[in-house]
């Protein structure tokens with residue numbers, strides 16, 4: 199038996215509305231121009247403007263340092279007395295240079311207040327949310343964003359970075375937890391693949407590139423969408439990478455595909471705009487990364503930019519469909535038929551509807567198997583290409599249940615309820 203479990207399509211589908219609601223939307227309040235209006239400029243306004251320029255200059259220096267590979271320049275604005283922070287920043291710098299960003303810049307979003315940060319760094323503390331915009335060549339099709347929070351302090355008239363983690367608890371999921379924010383990395387590349395492992399974990403990095411290349415071939419063969427993108431896979435000795443939280447899971451997953459955003463949730467819209475997805479592997483499962491696991495995850499990556507509004511039974515069912523087609527190609531139809539019958543006999547009777555988005559990743563029921571069966575059934579009824587068209591339509595426009603029902607009914611003749619009833623009567627052709 200091959201058990202494929204995955205932490206799902208990040209918070210693109212199930213959590214992101216909640217996340218967006220929980221996070222304050224950036225308020226666009228530009229600092230008052232000192233020479234604007236009729237009243238004379240106040241000292242405070244001038245000081246705020248000067249601080250803004252100083253911080254902008256530091257942020258520009260950081261991105262330039264990465265682009266030209268100058269560590270001294272990168273460390274120039276880090277608190278000289280904070281040995282620990284300087285050491286972490288050295289690791290970060292080395293990681294950023296090794297990944298080889300085609301574009302990287304940092305921009306101030308809004309100021310945040312945190313009493314603990316002021317207590318730690320003093321009354322001049324300026325805590326600001328920072329948007330890091332970047333593009334990894336051959337991975338990100340568009341520039342994407344990730345959040346950071348920097349604490350600046352003024353020492354003798356000069357602004358320096360005193361901390362980079364004071365705001366972490368108030369940022370969105372995965373912020374300051376990107377692969378390059380953790381330990382020292384090693385980068386492995388293949389055509390359409392970038393694999394990040396811990397420094398020295400070379401054999402694993404190479405092996406994952408090989409498995410991912412096989413998996414890319416399977417996704418191209420078994421999922422009709424013409425997708426020519428690349429995958430980034432992080433397989434690090436860390437339970438918390440991006441929005442993956444493997445240690446907190448009730449049902450342990452082997453890997454997850456979490457969204458990248460060309461516009462973060464809460465910036466231009468509540469949901470944000472998904473640009474793609476990166477794969478993160480559970481550290482406990484790192485030795486078992488194979489093309490079967492990766493073809494499931496890469497199916498998520500290959501559909502991530504469609505919008506993410508498809509129901510989870512379709513997202514996970516499609517990913518399972520692709521990886522089981524790969525198994526079928528290797529070991530013949532016997533194993534697949536056996537597994538299909540087990541889902542019909544054991545999993546189907548424990549449910550009374552298609553698996554819902556709510557609780558999908560928390561249940562002990564084999565919702566993956568049932569979702570896979572539903573996709574197999576739809577493919578047998580209407581064909582693979584129409585199922586792929588259905589997927590795209592739902593991913594783009596399935597924003598609520600009535601939209602989902604309308605799209606499903608129009609394209610398949612089923613509602614979720616009648617699809618479930620048909621599934622209960624399904625006798626797969628043998």
Ligand SMILES: [Zn+2]
Pocket residue numbers: 203204205206207494495498513514517
């Ligand atoms: Zn999945």
